[in-house]
Amino acid sequence: MSWLYLGIAVLFEVAVGIAASKAQGFTQLWWTIGTLVSGAIATFFLSLALLTFDVGVGYAIWTSVAGVGIVIVGALFLDQRLDWKKGLGIAVVIGGVIGLQLSGAA
Numbered sequence: 001m002s003w004l005y006l007g008i009a010v011l012f013e014v015a016v017g018i019a020a021s022k023a024q025g026f027t028q029l030w031w032t033i034g035t036l037v038s039g040a041i042a043t044f045f046l047s048l049a050l051l052t053f054d055v056g057v058g059y060a061i062w063t064s065v066a067g068v069g070i071v072i073v074g075a076l077f078l079d080q081r082l083d084w085k086k087g088l089g090i091a092v093v094i095g096g097v098i099g100l101q102l103s104g105a106a
Contacts, residue, residue: 001052002049002051002052005045005048006062008045009042009043010062010065011069012038012041012042013038013042013062014066014069014073015034015038016038016039016042017067017073018070018078019031020035046058046059046062049062057100057103060096061097061101064096065097068093071090
């Protein structure tokens, strides 16, 4: 169940990143509200996942997978460029997440 909670937390953290970019420094009310609500939901589900995961491992997986998700969403829907350097960075992050999971931390 902790993986499900972590997955939900990641999805809402991706929403935080997208909404925050649209909030324009919290000058756009609805995007600001979306940022804050998504952040609260993401944090809630992360806290549930951390009942099982070691805090360092769970938090590292959450932030890194969400970061990769935001890059991918940006490339697919926000006309942001995805070049080989970003691709390499994504591969390194995924390798790190796999390494954390192989450490037997959850």
